[in-house]
Amino acid sequence: xxxxxxxxxxxxxxxxxxxxxxxxxxxxxxxxxxxxxxxxxxxxxxxxxxxxxxxxxxxxxxxxxxxxxxxxxxxxxxxxxxxxxxxxxxxxxxxxxxxxxxxxxxxxxxxxxxxxxxxxxxxxxxxxxxxxxxxxxxxxxxxxxxxxxxxxxxxxxxxxxxxxxxxxxxxxxxxxxxxxxxxxxxxxxxxxxxxxxxxxxxxxxxxxxxxxxxxxxxxxxxxxxxxxxxxxxxxxxxxxxxxxxxxxxxxxxxxxxxxxxxxxxxxxxxxxxxxxxxxxxxxxxxxxxxxxxxxxxxxxxxxxxxxxxxxxxxxxxxxxxxxxxxxxxxxxxxxxxxxxxxxxxxxxxxxxxxxxxxxxxxx
Numbered sequence: 001x002x003x004x005x006x007x008x009x010x011x012x013x014x015x016x017x018x019x020x021x022x023x024x025x026x027x028x029x030x031x032x033x034x035x036x037x038x039x040x041x042x043x044x045x046x047x048x049x050x051x052x053x054x055x056x057x058x059x060x061x062x063x064x065x066x067x068x069x070x071x072x073x074x075x076x077x078x079x080x081x082x083x084x085x086x087x088x089x090x091x092x093x094x095x096x097x098x099x100x101x102x103x104x105x106x107x108x109x110x111x112x113x114x115x116x117x118x119x120x121x122x123x124x125x126x127x128x129x130x131x132x133x134x135x136x137x138x139x140x141x142x143x144x145x146x147x148x149x150x151x152x153x154x155x156x157x158x159x160x161x162x163x164x165x166x167x168x169x170x171x172x173x174x175x176x177x178x179x180x181x182x183x184x185x186x187x188x189x190x191x192x193x194x195x196x197x198x199x200x201x202x203x204x205x206x207x208x209x210x211x212x213x214x215x216x217x218x219x220x221x222x223x224x225x226x227x228x229x230x231x232x233x234x235x236x237x238x239x240x241x242x243x244x245x246x247x248x249x250x251x252x253x254x255x256x257x258x259x260x261x262x263x264x265x266x267x268x269x270x271x272x273x274x275x276x277x278x279x280x281x282x283x284x285x286x287x288x289x290x291x292x293x294x295x296x297x298x299x300x301x302x303x304x305x306x307x308x309x310x311x312x313x314x315x316x317x318x319x320x321x322x323x324x325x326x327x328x329x330x331x332x333x334x335x336x337x338x339x340x341x342x343x344x345x346x347x348x349x350x351x352x353x354x355x356x357x358x359x360x361x362x363x
Contacts, residue, residue, distance in 0.1 A: 006031040007123050008048060012041045012056040012068070013084070022055075025112050030119070037061075038068050045072065051079050052126045053119055055106070058085040069101050078130065080122040084108060164191070212254040212339060214363045219245045219286045219293070222255075226262055226284065233270050240281040247288040252363040257336040262295065264329040265356050269299035274351065293360045300353035309346060 008031040011022050019034040026032055033048065035041035038060060045051060056065040063071070069081045083105040103125060106118050167183050174180055223243045234241040262284070269282040277300065285296040304312060313334040337344055342360035 007053065007119065008051050009033065009119065010035065010041060010044050010048075010051050010054045010079070012036075012038065012054070012060070012065075014057065014060050018057070022115075026115070026119075029116075038063060041068070042072075045076050045079075051076075053082065053122045054079045055082045055084055055115075058083055066101060073101060078126070078133075080126045080129075082106060082118050082122055084110060161194070213256070214252055215255055217251045217253050217255060217258060217293075219247050219251070219288065222258065222262070223284060223286060226259075226266060229263075230266055230270060230282075234282075237270060237273060238280060239270060239273055240279070241283075242281070243284045243286075245286045247286070249288055249291075250362070251288045251293055253293075253340050253360060254363075257340050258360070260336045261333050261342075261358060262297070264333045265295075265297040265358075268329060269297055269301065269354070272301040272354075273299065274302050288362075291362045293358075293362070295358040295360070296355060297358075298353065298355040303350040303352055303354055304346070304348040305350055306348075309348060312346065313344075 006029070009026070010033045011019060012035045013019050013022075014036055016036060019036065023032045023034060033044045033051065035044055041054075041056070045054075054069075056068055058065040060068065065083050065085070069083070073081075081102040083102050085105050086108045103122050104118055106114050164187050167186055171180060171183050174183070223245050227241070227243050230241055233239070266282065266284060273280050273282075280300065282299045283296070285294075285298075287294045313330050333344065336342075337358065337360070340360050340363075342358055344359075345357045346354065347357075348354035
């Protein structure tokens with residue numbers, strides 16, 4: 001077995017002969033660390049976070065094995081604890097086991113078979129509890145996201161709906177065409193906000209549940225589709241939109257993930273323009289070279305406050321309230337990039353603009 005894949009064991013005993021005998025017996029099957037004192041054991045535990053099993057003699061000079069296990073239980077909860085004990089200590093050891101301080105004990109004088117059996121059972125327990133810990137962390141994360149989603153759904157979906165209902169109620173008693181047009185503009189903004197939220201929600205669940213479908217990517221075709229999609233926004237908002245693609249080699253990835261990434265970055269670039277500027281622009285540059293695609297989306301919009309840059313990829317985070325947004329867009333970008341093993345960097349300055357740089361390796 002490769003040393004990297006071997007179970008790492010710490011054996012503590014104040015008798016050096018026992019340590020030598022243990023290491024000689026199991027050095028080929030496991031990675032063995034030994035300690036002649038609890039102080040030396042502490043040093044090993046601090047240095048080796050991947051120790052999965054600790055065996056300790058019950059009768060140590062400074063403290064008993066049970067006392068030592070109880071002492072380290074909170075600081076090092078993951079390693080499974082096995083006690084080595086003589087017959088005269090069995091009753092006190094059983095009480096310790098019942099209190100949950102140790103996994104099991106091995107009687108002295110031990111045999112290789114007894115120790116190997118204890119180690120294998122302890123390692124199975126270690127793997128099971130480690131997996132349970134990971135699942136609990138994932139469950140807690142999912143619970144936190146669900147909690148945030150419940151709030152967001154109430155706020156971001158009901159808000160536009162209530163606005164439209166209020167406008168409809170007001171318009172029933174208005175005959176002036178100018179006032180009606182103003183109200184229709186308000187309805188349009190409310191519906192755009194709701195549509196943006198639903199689209200980002202759709203992307204989010206596509207990423208969470210969808211499997212990758214790897215295919216050849218032609219960035220010229222993809223960018224042409226994006227250019228057509230944002231052409232109207234470019235004209236209406238008077239934003240100069242330019243695209244450039246350099247692809248002289250094949251590139252393979254998940255097309256849906258790539259489209260979510262580029263679409264969200266461009267949507268933000270158009271959405272957060274500085275309406276006071278006369279020379280508004282958005283640029284999209286794609287270059288495929290040496291087995292990787294580099295995607296740059298740049299704008300000269302309102303920019304991101306320096307204090308907010310580290311948070312822009314968090315779910316529901318919004319760096320500004322000047323424009324509508326769900327707080328899903330850049331979170332979806334980050335999630336899509338994790339699926340295709342990509343990275344993203346952002347540089348931004350308030351009132352000057354923002355540049356997102358994405359790197360994605362070919363599959």
